[in-house]
Amino acid sequence: MADLTLSGKNPTALKADALVVGTCKTSDGLAVVADQLPADLVRQIETLAPQLGVTGARGEVRKLPASADVKASVLVLSGLGEREADGTFTTETLRRAAGAAVRELVGTASVALALPTATEEDLAAVVEGALLGAYSYTAYRTGDAAAKQAPVSSIELVTPFARSARAKAAVERAKVVAAAVHGTRDLINTPPNHLFPAAFADAAKTALKELGAKGVKVTVLDEKQLASGGYGGLVGVGQGSSRPPRLVKIAYAPAKASSRVALVGKGITFDTGGISLKPPAGMHAMTSDMSGAAAVLHTVVAAARLGLNVAVTGYLCLAENMPGGNAQRPGDVVTIRGGKTVEITNTDAEGRLVMADGLVSAVEDGHDVVLDIATLTGAQVVALGHRVSGVLGDEHVRDAVKAAADVAGESFWPMPMPEELKAGLKSNVADMVNSASDRAGGMLFAAVFLKEFVGETPWGHLDIAGPAFNEKAAYGYTPVGGTGVGVRTLLAFLEERARLDA
Ligand code: BES
Ligand code: MN
Ligand code: ZN
Numbered sequence: 001m002a003d004l005t006l007s008g009k010n011p012t013a014l015k016a017d018a019l020v021v022g023t024c025k026t027s028d029g030l031a032v033v034a035d036q037l038p039a040d041l042v043r044q045i046e047t048l049a050p051q052l053g054v055t056g057a058r059g060e061v062r063k064l065p066a067s068a069d070v071k072a073s074v075l076v077l078s079g080l081g082e083r084e085a086d087g088t089f090t091t092e093t094l095r096r097a098a099g100a101a102v103r104e105l106v107g108t109a110s111v112a113l114a115l116p117t118a119t120e121e122d123l124a125a126v127v128e129g130a131l132l133g134a135y136s137y138t139a140y141r142t143g144d145a146a147a148k149q150a151p152v153s154s155i156e157l158v159t160p161f162a163r164s165a166r167a168k169a170a171v172e173r174a175k176v177v178a179a180a181v182h183g184t185r186d187l188i189n190t191p192p193n194h195l196f197p198a199a200f201a202d203a204a205k206t207a208l209k210e211l212g213a214k215g216v217k218v219t220v221l222d223e224k225q226l227a228s229g230g231y232g233g234l235v236g237v238g239q240g241s242s243r244p245p246r247l248v249k250i251a252y253a254p255a256k257a258s259s260r261v262a263l264v265g266k267g268i269t270f271d272t273g274g275i276s277l278k279p280p281a282g283m284h285a286m287t288s289d290m291s292g293a294a295a296v297l298h299t300v301v302a303a304a305r306l307g308l309n310v311a312v313t314g315y316l317c318l319a320e321n322m323p324g325g326n327a328q329r330p331g332d333v334v335t336i337r338g339g340k341t342v343e344i345t346n347t348d349a350e351g352r353l354v355m356a357d358g359l360v361s362a363v364e365d366g367h368d369v370v371l372d373i374a375t376l377t378g379a380q381v382v383a384l385g386h387r388v389s390g391v392l393g394d395e396h397v398r399d400a401v402k403a404a405a406d407v408a409g410e411s412f413w414p415m416p417m418p419e420e421l422k423a424g425l426k427s428n429v430a431d432m433v434n435s436a437s438d439r440a441g442g443m444l445f446a447a448v449f450l451k452e453f454v455g456e457t458p459w460g461h462l463d464i465a466g467p468a469f470n471e472k473a474a475y476g477y478t479p480v481g482g483t484g485v486g487v488r489t490l491l492a493f494l495e496e497r498a499r500l501d502a
Contacts, residue, residue, distance in 0.1 A: 001179055002102075002134035004127060004155045004171060008162035010036055011114035012070045016156060018063070018108055019072035020101040022115040023049065023056035024080040024089070030056040033080060033089075034114040035158045041069065049077060057081055058093065059475060061104045072112060076101050080116075088118065091125035092409040098126045099133030099477020102152050106136055110154040117159040124170035125409070130155050131178035132477035132484075137189040176305045177491065180298035181484035183207055187294035188469065188482025192270035192287040196243035197318035198222075200267060200290065204248050204297050204316065213252070213304035221247040231361075232334035233353035236344070238319035240274055240327025245319035245354070247361065250297065252304040257311040258501040259369075262362035263300065263490060266351045266374030267293030267318035274321045274347030275329055288482060289351070291468035292373040293318060295486035302491055309498045315362050317354035321347070333430045337361060340452065343427040346435035351376045352449050353434060359453040369397060370454060371493065373462040373486050379442025381466035383415070389485060390415045390463040392447040397460035401489065404496055408488035412462065421448045462486060 011019055011034065021034035023045075030050050032042045044067060054062050060079035066072050078101040080089050089097075098115055105111055113130055117123040134155065138146040161167040187195065187203060195203070201220045208216050223244035226234050231247060238245030268289035272278060278286070293316040300314040328334070332344045334353065338360040342353065351374050362370045380390050388411040391401045398414050405412035424436030424445055432452060436445050447461050467485040474480050 002152050002155050006162040007156050007158050011112055011158045014112040014156055016072045016110040016112035018074040018076050018105055019112045020076040020078055022080050023077045025056040025082045033116040037114055061100050094122055095125040095129030095409050096476030098129035102130045102133035105152050107148050111152050112156045114158040120161050120166050123159050123161050123167050127171050128174040129477050131174055135182050135479055176302050180302035180487050183298045184294040184484040184487050185482035188288050188291050196269050196320055197246040200318050201246045201248050211301050213301040216304045217251045219249040231337045231357040233336050233357040234319050236328045236334040237321055237350040237353050240324040241320035241322035243320050248316040250300045250314040252300050253311040257309055260311040260367045262313050262367040262370040263296040264315040264358040264362050264372040265293035265296030266355055267316045269320045271321045275323050275327050276347040288469035289375050291375050295373055299487050299490040303494050308494055310494050315358040317358040319354050321350045341430040343430035343433045345433045349435040352446055356453045363457050369458045371460045375465045375468050376463045377443045377446045377465055380463040386466040388413050389467045390443050393460035394458050397458050401460045404493035405489040408492040410489045417447050421445050
């Protein structure tokens with residue numbers, strides 16, 4: 001995690017390798033928007049930058065040699081685009097501009113940031129974006145390669161709020177949030193030969209210890225306990241792999257919490273599809289099929305580190321979906337924890353099977369609300385693309401998740417669960433099938449299936465299939481590979497819950 005401090009100084013005097021300032025688009029070209037920057041330097045950049053083709057567009061990051069009156073040797077212009085109608089920039093615009101600049105400065109040790117922070121909320125966004133952008137995954141690079149890709153390690157941020165207590169609190173919160181997002185990304189980026197269910201369970205314990213999440217209790221059910229406990233979804237999906245499944249519970253329970261939230265995460269450490277084997281072309285990306293479980297783990301860690309006054313229990317549904325000799329077959333019938341039977345019509349619809357066990361387990365434990373998060377369906381990607389996640393479930397929970405996502409700066413969009421899709425559950429031999437014969441509305445049908453296992457408990461379902469893993473170019477604070485999507489939304493949901501309870 002990069003070291004981050006606030007400063008009220010003139011940014012030109014800061015000792016750093018690079019100085020980042022904001023640019024924006026105006027009716028007559030480009031303007032510099034940066035806290036505490038001397039007027040003559042602003043004029044100098046505003047004259048020079050357009051001649052170099054700099055436009056101030058969102059996502060634009062340009063590096064220039066800094067002039068002699070700037071202590072840093074590199075000047076970085078990070079675009080904020082056009083101002084909103086009221087003259088401000090949205091917090092997400094600021095978060096991304098900070099993140100993009102810091103991300104592009106990979107390999108640079110120290111950075112001074114002078115972006116506009118008109119309010120403490122803006123400052124919080126810039127801090128968060130900068131830390132989120134200071135990430136790279138180098139665990140499996142050797143020699144010089146790792147050093148060249150080292151993220152920025154020291155950030156000094158210029159703001160008029162440098163001495164405010166609320167600003168300092170925002171910095172502390174952002175450090176916890178960024179550590180959670182980075183931890184999630186690390187798990188997703190860990191190659192699937194290294195991250196299998198038992199390794200994930202160990203990683204959960206390590207994360208709690210290393211990040212100092214106190215008072216969090218971990219329980220791990222191994223394959224024998226899963227079989228004797230009737231967790232037929234996890235057992236069935238996991239049985240085709242030589243590396244058996246796990247159900248990990250991580251419970252954070254502050255003494256006076258008035259509400260109890262369950263978070264259930266899909267943790268398929270690799271999804272080959274099983275006997276209903278996936279085509280080879282995109283299969284490697286299924287190393288990210290545990291993104292939901294990773295987000296759940298790190299959200300619980302963050303909730304504990306922030307001392308939120310809500311009890312949160314995470315359920316990590318961990319299995320590897322492989323087509324081994326003992327793999328489940330299309331046509332098999334499995335019994336989910338609690339007794340409902342499912343006919344496996346497609347072994348590639350495995351996520352909903354492990355999630356069914358996790359949801360039943362969460363409901364048994366008694367919670368006021370259950371949220372689940374999963375890279376559940378390809379249909380999610382078809383419907384909403386690579387940057388917008390779907391949120392489904394009970395209407396009021398769904399809308400609360402959407403509101404939390406908006407606060408957090410993550411893109412989620414509400415999706416319906418049409419009554420008529422229930423017909424697709426019909427099986428000739430069991431209580432239901434896991435995959436409908438009609439592919440239409442696949443994201444919605446998966447939610448309809450999960451609903452069968454939550455009963456009356458208020459429930460929300462987050463399908464992050466597309467946004468969890470970025471196979472395209474990096475943008476804003478989002479790197480290539482694991483993105484950590486969901487953590488900030490889940491955390492904002494919990495924070496809102498704590499606020500309402502207070
Ligand atoms: N893990 C996949 C969903 C997925 C697809 C995640 C693309 C990320 C990117 C899931 O287990 C799956 O295979 N779903 C099937 C379900 C179908 C067989 C009903 C799908 O969406 O094709
Ligand atoms: Mn699958
Ligand atoms: Zn899957």
